[in-house]
Amino acid sequence: MQPDLWELYEQMLYSRQFEETVERLWKEGLISGEMHLGLGEEAIAAGVNAHLQEGDALALDHRGTPPLLMRGVDPVLILKELLGQQDGLCSGKGGHMHLFSKEYLAASSGIVGASGPAAAGFALAARYLRPGSLSVAYFGEGAVNQGMLMEALNLASAWSLPVLFVCKDNNYSMSTQSGSVTGGDINERARAFGVTTYEVDGSDVEAVWNIAGKAVNGLRNGTRPAFIRARCVHPEGHFLGYLLLRIVRQPWKEFGRVFLPIFKSLLKRKGATLWKRLEGLNLIVGDIFKEARITASQSMDPLIVTRGKLTAKPHRLAELETRVREKIKQIEIAAIAPAES
């Protein structure tokens, strides 16, 4: 089987444009709290979700919107939920980190690592109630240092549960570089639990589709759980309004709140030597520049990468993009329209 790149691109674009709408509404103040988008993760969600069937379950993290959209959950209900409306997907009680769809067996959590045990339980239930079905756990590489995820890998392996663990690896645990707080290799860790592991470039949707297909086939045929590590980049960093990126993009705006206290800390009486203080400052500045460089690079943007493979048919591409744009526009109109009583 070969992937249908047009279909995958359409799914990815649908998710991207939906989340760009969310980003705009968040900036306008119509959506409250934090906002972790799945920008940059679209190829992973599209490549994995393409293999799901009715009865399969999704355990999602705080970036659950792309997999939910691609699973077919009503986008108007999702947008209404993010807008805090009473007739949203979860009656305005959940918000973006806590999206639930019983109909699609999809559950999210804002607690890092929680999708691991959740997927194990979905897979356990599948064994009794929906034989042949599987569950997917989506999480970031920061979650592999969470005990509950490690325990879930072991449980899934010991009980031979049909779980596909999907590790979206952007090398950042919030703002901390994961390499600096992670011992050993992630895939070796998963292998030590007796789980089959795969590595893939998460910006290459065809590669993700191929690997996920192999893993899913294995799971449906009763082999041990699988773990896919897919590398990606979040162009907006940890979440919207991410301070590190604001410092880079509009440094003057953060002068009073960020830079002034830093200068004062360099000079304050009592404390470390000046050399040590400069070393500390260097750590912070280094982090800011590294993050700025990574997020600005578009070489890992799955939309740009995939679109580049479709430009040979410009009319078909234009038609697809117009269709998706129109769809998103209709979703926004429907979500913002006053609720009918």
Added chain:
Amino acid sequence: MRTMTFESAIEDALGQAMAEDPRIILLGEDARGVCRNLLIRFGKERVLNTPISESAFLGAAVSAAMAGMRPVVEMLIVDFLGVCMDALLNQAAKIETFSGGRWRVPLVVRCGCGGGYGDGGQHEQSLWGWLAHIPGLAVVVPSNPADAGGLMLAALEHESPVIYLEHKLLAENWLDFLGAGGRKTVGYDIPVSGARGLVPDRWKAVPLGKATVLRGGQDLTMVSLGVSVHRCLEAADKLEKHGINASVIDLRSVAPLDKETICEAVATSERLLVVDEDYETFGLSGELAALVLEAGISLHFGRVCTRGTIPYAREQEDQVLPSTARVIKACLDLLDR
């Protein structure tokens, strides 16, 4: 006296203590970013970034404290304690008793808490009653910059574990981090005198377990903590215009609890209203009613607390969290009886 924000006061008090005691180290997820000013002032050996492994780093902080360090764990938000409760419930809280009083755990766990900015029920809980339920843990909740610094110093001087809760509506950086994200298009009901205020030139410990009477009044006693203290003060001002004199007590510590100050006030007013942003049932509000009754004081009792899981939508959240309007209504109901 100086003027400081709530968060600068905490940082300043921590800095004063760190300069004097090299055993104090800070650790937590993104701690070097969150505590960047202390990282620069004291160097990278004093401020450590951890993996997203609450069980490991909180558990390690407990034993590091037992072995002579004075760790301050930066837990980001109190909700995350759910991931690593064993380290507090079965380890930190038990060691002093289990060792026959020979071994203590001088640990401070800093957590953001509270709601009012639309982040949903997994990131906006208060949970101080849940924590104070466990014997062996001290739990403090400052409501203004002066208490924030003074209680931080007390927590650092204390020889046993202290959970130090910082309400996000008072803490500018937390509110920006988790709420506004640099946006000017959102606004919050921030109590001005809680977010910024006068603090001493040099920090002295505000003793744990000492409540403070912020406002006298014989008709009714409001007992509260954190942001809700300011809702009570606002309510009391409005009630005064209708000839009702309500007193407001800021608990500051949930454990140890200042029974004396509470009982003394309630003995006069015979009416107690607890305004508590933590969950209503099986918590602080019921405990306060019990201790007053145990003291043989008869009273009329009411409470304004968080009912059920905090919903994400701002309008719904406002109905669930204690607000000035809810406090005023509860006061009037209580005076009707």
